[in-house]
Amino acid sequence: MRRRATLLALEALAFLAALWAAPRAGALWHALFPEVARPTYLQDPWFALLGSHLALSLGAVAIAAAIGLPAGILATRPGGRRLRPVLDAAFSLAQGLPPVAAIALALPLLGFGTAPTLLALVLYAALPFLRAAVSGLEAVPPAALDAATGLGMSPWQRLWEVELPLARPVLLSGLRLAVTLSVATTAVGAVAGAPCLGTPIVTGLANANPSYVLQGALFTAWLALLLDRALALLAAPLAPGEAP
Amino acid sequence: MIAFEGVFHRFGAVQALEDVTFAVPTGTLCVVLGESGSGKSTLLRTVNRLVEPAAGRVLLGGKDVAGADPQALRRGIGYVIQSVGLFPHRSVAGNIATVPRLLGWDRARTEARTDALLEMVGLDPATFRDRRPATLSGGQAQRVGLARALAADPPVLLMDEPFSALDPGTRRGLQAALRRIHAGTGKTILLVTHDLEEALALAGRIAVMAQGRLAAEGTPAAVLGPGAPEPLRRMIRPGTLALHRLAALPAAGAAAEGPAPGAPALPPGATLADALLLMLDRGADRLSFAGNPGRHLGMAAILRAAAP
Numbered sequence: 057m058r059r060r061a062t063l064l065a066l067e068a069l070a071f072l073a074a075l076w077a078a079p080r081a082g083a084l085w086h087a088l089f090p091e092v093a094r095p096t097y098l099q100d101p102w103f104a105l106l107g108s109h110l111a112l113s114l115g116a117v118a119i120a121a122a123i124g125l126p127a128g129i130l131a132t133r134p135g136g137r138r139l140r141p142v143l144d145a146a147f148s149l150a151q152g153l154p155p156v157a158a159i160a161l162a163l164p165l166l167g168f169g170t171a172p173t174l175l176a177l178v179l180y181a182a183l184p185f186l187r188a189a190v191s192g193l194e195a196v197p198p199a200a201l202d203a204a205t206g207l208g209m210s211p212w213q214r215l216w217e218v219e220l221p222l223a224r225p226v227l228l229s230g231l232r233l234a235v236t237l238s239v240a241t242t243a244v245g246a247v248a249g250a251p252c253l254g255t256p257i258v259t260g261l262a263n264a265n266p267s268y269v270l271q272g273a274l275f276t277a278w279l280a281l282l283l284d285r286a287l288a289l290l291a292a293p294l295a296p297g298e299a300p
Numbered sequence: 301m302i303a304f305e306g307v308f309h310r311f312g313a314v315q316a317l318e319d320v321t322f323a324v325p326t327g328t329l330c331v332v333l334g335e336s337g338s339g340k341s342t343l344l345r346t347v348n349r350l351v352e353p354a355a356g357r358v359l360l361g362g363k364d365v366a367g368a369d370p371q372a373l374r375r376g377i378g379y380v381i382q383s384v385g386l387f388p389h390r391s392v393a394g395n396i397a398t399v400p401r402l403l404g405w406d407r408a409r410t411e412a413r414t415d416a417l418l419e420m421v422g423l424d425p426a427t428f429r430d431r432r433p434a435t436l437s438g439g440q441a442q443r444v445g446l447a448r449a450l451a452a453d454p455p456v457l458l459m460d461e462p463f464s465a466l467d468p469g470t471r472r473g474l475q476a477a478l479r480r481i482h483a484g485t486g487k488t489i490l491l492v493t494h495d496l497e498e499a500l501a502l503a504g505r506i507a508v509m510a511q512g513r514l515a516a517e518g519t520p521a522a523v524l525g526p527g528a529p530e531p532l533r534r535m536i537r538p539g540t541l542a543l544h545r546l547a548a549l550p551a552a553g554a555a556a557e558g559p560a561p562g563a564p565a566l567p568p569g570a571t572l573a574d575a576l577l578l579m580l581d582r583g584a585d586r587l588s589f590a591g592n593p594g595r596h597l598g599m600a601a602i603l604r605a606a607a608p
Binding site: 197198199200201203204205206209218221222 | 348373375376381383385389402445449
């Protein structure tokens with residue numbers, strides 16, 4: 057566990073170093089793309105792109121969680137069980153809409169930039185939270201629920217003290233999925249003019265510059281994989297007897 | 301005191317409880333005995349309002365439980381279930397402290413109480429306090445379940461098949477612990493089981509349930525008398541009713557004055573069934589009492605007790 061964390065920290069440092077080196081590695085890009093006149097992406101500082109990429113994708117995850125988790129809790133309460141198929145259908149439909157299409161549909165309403173991208177990402181990332189909340193809460197042992205109620209916990213106390221802590225591993229895997237999806241998908245926001253690691257990709261596509269596309273794709277994918285593994289570490293099952 | 305007054309309940313088309321009326325006197329360990337589907341667990345769960353009766357009243361200390369706040373009511377009643385239901389994310393001490401925490405006890409008081417309870421249920425506090433439920437055996441887990449139910453010192457304890465999932469040796473150990481705790485604390489205990497042996501080992505009174513109705517209620521010897529109801533007879537091997545009745549009576553109760561020198565000695569706490577088996581085993585018609593040389597037990601006294 058500690059060793060995996062150390063390796064991951066080292067990889068994160070390597071990622072940041074690569075980001076720092078990218079605009080200084082003109083020789084490398086020239087060697088890879090000899091036919092491209094200006095293969096080194098210098099239009100925006102990479103760290104600024106990384107910052108707005110993270111703000112956009114993690115902001116979307118936070119909003120998606122604020123919608124998906126309460127919906128999942130509602131769908132597992134005795135009174136809300138009837139809503140479950142409706143909620144599941146609505147969230148599935150939201151995710152089924154491709155983010156590019158969502159951005160295109162939102163453009164006339166929300167204009168260019170961050171807002172339509174955020175909306176598209178929230179629609180995309182809410183379903184993992186709903187699904188994780190429902191399956192995590194459904195998997196709580198009935199005996200623990202019976203004991204919690206029988207010992208005099210109110211429904212809220214039962215939720216906070218028993219159900220959510222026991223659903224934690226499943227909730228964390230839902231978070232992991234949502235973060236990975238969101239970080240990888242945020243790149244499409246560049247189409248709507250939201251600055252992010254997708255910006256070099258879109259610029260590269262528009263100017264027939266495969267070197268820009270490669271650089272943007274490389275850092276987007278690397279970031280998604282890094283965060284995926286960081287969250288996997290967080291969600292790792294505890295050894296027996298280990299305190300959470 | 302727990303009192304059931306004309307309690308009815310149904311689950312869909314199934315009549316789970318039908319006009320159940322009886323009372324459990326304060327300080328009594330009452331065993332509700334019945335086969336699965338007899339309504340015994342449903343009856344138990346009306347006391348802490350996990351089941352709301354369709355008709356009738358359940359009184360606790362003379363007050364209708366329907367008028368109490370459910371959470372406050374349950375915090376004042378110990379609750380033990382067959383599947384134990386320990387919270388896997390909390391330590392043994394954290395589980396036991398559930399109700400004290402809900403009641404807002406301070407930390408020192410809760411910790412002292414937790415250790416005292418672990419001692420009471422026969423677990424060493426230093427060894428078990430910080431263990432996780434996943435590391436406990438079935439018997440240890442249910443001892444913790446019992447400690448958790450007793451944490452806030454409730455006057456009433458509800459136990460739903462608490463020992464049924466345990467192997468026979470472990471079960472006898474927990475039954476002994478429960479008898480000791482009951483003798484030491486004088487709690488009113490309602491315990492549900494399908495096991496007649498267990499009922500005889502524990503009960504001050506037995507309530508027999510069958511198809512949602514109360515088939516019989518009284519002391520074990522009275523319930524097992526010649527007029528024992530059919531549902532109870534079905535639970536035992538045919539022809540053994542009298543032996544079961546003897547198993548419900550302490551041998552000391554049928555003793556007579558006068559020593560019986562050289563007669564086989566009965567251990568303390570033996571029942572009349574134990575006495576009869578000892579007589580058959582040793583070919584004796586008189587027994588002495590270990591530690592009480594002034595009294596003896598004759599075969600005739602056993603015969604009188606067996607046919608009241």
